[in-house]
Amino acid sequence: MFSTVYDVIVVGGGHAGAEAAAASANLGAKTLLITMNLQNIAQMSCNPAMGGIAKGQIVREIDALGGYSAIVTDKTAIQFKMLNKSKGPAMWSPRAQSDRMRFSETWRNMLEQTDNLDFYQEMVTGLLFEDDIIIGVKTALGIEIKSKTVIITAGTFLNGLIHIGNKTFGGGRAGESAATGITEDLVKKGFESGRMKTGTPPRVDSRSLDFSKMIEQPGDVNPEKFSYLKTTTALKEQRSCYMSYTSLDVHNLLREGFDRSPMFNGRIKSVGPRYCPSIEDKIDRFASKERHQIFVEPEGWNTIEIYVNGFSTSLPEDVQDKALRKVAGFENVKFLRYGYAIEYDYFPPTQLTKTLETKLITNLYFAGQINGTTGYEEAAAQGLIAGINAALKVQNKAPFVLKRNEAYIGVLIDDLIIKGTEEPYRMFTSRAEYRTLLRQDNADLRLTPMAYKLGLASKERMDRVVEKQEKTDLFVKFLKETSVKPEEINPILEANNSARISQSMKLFKIAARPQLNFNDIQKINSVASFITENNLDNEVIEQTEIHVKYAGYIEKEKNQADKLNRLENVPIPANFNYEKVKSLSIEARQKLTKIQPETISQASRISGVSPSDVSVLLVYMGR
Structure with a gap:
């Protein structure tokens, strides 16, 4: 059936997979995107928005490099805001609400118009290897598809488990089955895996809400846009979001369900996102706070569906129902979908090189939530870099790597492969030590010349x-x-x-x-x-x-x-034996041996490697 040997197979059609497929195909690599449901390409599984603090900078960097995320956002936006405008320009961050259905449709249309890109709808249940080299994938139907490189962008689908109160069922997203087989194949090959958790709030019917009791949150008076191209235009009309608050009554009702909460009764053992906690986590950790913000976000131009941002929860449905009705404006709320938590497999990203290729298996790349990140923007950025590097490797060209002083994307990937993460990683401006250089307004000046040289930018x-x-x-x-x-x-x-x-x-x-x-x-x-x-x-x-x-x-x-x-230009030989450098601290030797940094600069950013350890390495490397 699949007689073609592809240059790149991308497993998963979320934000990481979509950008990876576009990048590799646009670089001339024969690419196949395999996803469980072609109707859900680049679906906004969580809130219907792109950008925000630091994330907006990433979207503009993706655009400057020739990716699609910013263009799709501009074409489907219903509101635009430039956040932090009262602060210095290093903090300005664009954010747009999107029409969720149009967002996915526009992504699919753009991908279908991309040369060198094929599509196939099925579950990948296994990986094909020759020794320590990946050579393709195997599907649920038993079909084997060969490829020179493979990029896994499985999102929350790897052995996904959904929790609502005492109820648990397999799934990678509401209404969609989990993906099995890939984790097991990778663990057999020696990969370390772990579990992470994320959650989503209820979706409700806008016709059942009283917006007069809420605070209107309109878009900017003179909205901008994400893409640097003139092919997209700024919004002329916008839809408002709204804001309400929880109260002590809401908190007390939520606490009544804690004994049936999978987060508190021990059924969920994995770590969730610190900076986007569930409502039950918020009222437990910040018990002295009398209220928390609830952002009421429309899911599109014409739909009645509302995303209740700030009310992410896995509490039983009856508790969600009682508590949300106590929020101002939600007294007569009708639920379209209850909130839930989801646990899924991830692979600690210290097992990757700076191109996002795995260290254990040649020609295998990971991008997105499989690397322990959270957020559409972080996933899309990784997909773009993995897609570029998979195509370049097939073409025997030099890899493409962004440094920390060149892009937020460079900070993101460097943090992941050097520091790793034990909780879902989210980008912030504070993570970038050169944020005055890495502004949203100059991403094109910084990165488009690189993309043009690669052949990605027009x-x-x-x-x-x-x-x-x-x-x-x-x-x-x-x-x-x-x-x-x-x-x-x-x-x-x-x-x-x-x-x-x-x-x-x-x-x-x-x-x-x-x-x-x-x-x-x-x-x-x-x-x-x-x-x-x-x-x-x-x-x-x-x-x-x-x-x-x-x-x-x-x-x-x-x-x-x-x-x-x-220091970035001082290389460390591959598989360097740190045990022979006795003047290094024991912790430094252990961490350096595990992570195997490629340069002295990378070594200096590893937790547990002190400045004196760096000095020892510099002397040892003849500097």
């Missing part, structure tokens, strides 16, 4: 980046060379409580003042004329403003990154 995309950089440089040069007279600028300075000037001053110095923004600077005639004459858009103006105001911080981080990269 000429149109690259031309946009070149134009943006050239116009930004031109505007900065103009500000450095052009002076403004006191009589023109002083009224603007006074209106913003900034010190007056007594003689002409360069615009760059004026624009750098923290009390002024570029809306004020554009009131100066020469600046307004320059912007009009050179057709500068908002992206260029924003880029210039950030450069002017944060030049010192950006330069400082670049210098720090250069120091890190010097």
Whole structure:
């Protein structure tokens, strides 16, 4: 049946699988996407939104590298917000609510229009090996499909177990069966596996809610978009979300069900996401808090379905029903689906290299929740990198790796393979030590030249980046060379409580003042004329403003990154024997032997490896 030997097989059609399939196919690799249900490609299993703190930066990086997530988000968005706008630009994070049904449909349509990509709907139940090399997969029907590389993006489906109160049943998602066989094959090959937990809240009927008792949460007045391409446009209409709160009454009703909660009665033994806890976990851990926020998120333009964000739970259905009715606006709520928890297999990501290829099995890649992460964005980023590297390996080309100072994606993968994770990993801006460099506004400037060189980014995309950089440089040069007279600028300075000037001053110095923004600077005639004459858009103006105001911080981080990269360039030989380096601490020897870092820089980030251990390694490597 499958006489073709594929270059890449992608197992799983979630966010990781979709990006992996698109990337490998777009790089010219003959790719097969196998998923249990083709109707659910890139389904938003949890909340109907993309982006958020740090996650929005990842989506823009995926876009800059030629991935599809941002384009799909823009085409299906129902609301857009730029979060943290009151803080510095390193913290600005785009977020969009999407129409969940249209999101999956648009992803499928885009994948079907991608050359070199085939599809097959069935469960993969086994992996085919020749010694320690993967050569294909086996399906539930017993069909063997051969491939030069395989990427596993199984999400929560590997031996998935769903919990609602005292009820437990197998499943990878509500209404879908769990995947069996893959974990068992990998464990036989020597892989270490573990269990993780995640949860989801109830879905309810919007017609049964009283929104007048809630706080409206509209989108931005002037919404932006995710993709840097001009093929997508900003929203002209938006749907509002709403916010309500739990209360002590709600908490007391929830506590009544704790004895039947799988989280508290010991039936769930795995670790859940620390930063997205269930409602029962929140009221247990934060017992002194009298209320918690509930975000009421529409699932699309026309559907009645509402996602009750903040009320994730695995409590019995009768407890969910009683407690949610005590939340303002939910008094007459009708449930479409009760919340549940799900346990699933994952593989500690220290078993991977920086390309996301496994260390034990050649040509086998892992991406997404199988690596212990949580979130669509983190999964999509890993899928993109795995897809790129699987295709490059088949083509005998150098691997593609992003450093920590180049992208949030680089931070994500470095954290996973060096530090590992014992709880679902979620990206935050605080995880990135170079977040002033890794802003959402400059992901195209940072990454599109790399993607263009790979063959993933189009000429149109690259031309946009070149134009943006050239116009930004031109505007900065103009500000450095052009002076403004006191009589023109002083009224603007006074209106913003900034010190007056007594003689002409360069615009760059004026624009750098923290009390002024570029809306004020554009009131100066020469600046307004320059912007009009050179057709500068908002992206260029924003880029210039950030450069002017944060030049010192950006330069400082670049210098720090250069120091890190010097250690990144000191390689450690493969399978290096750390036991012979007796001056290393015992803990360092154990950790280094297990993780096998590729560079001194990676070694320095391993928990338990001290600065003195790093110094010993540097001496040993002849530095």
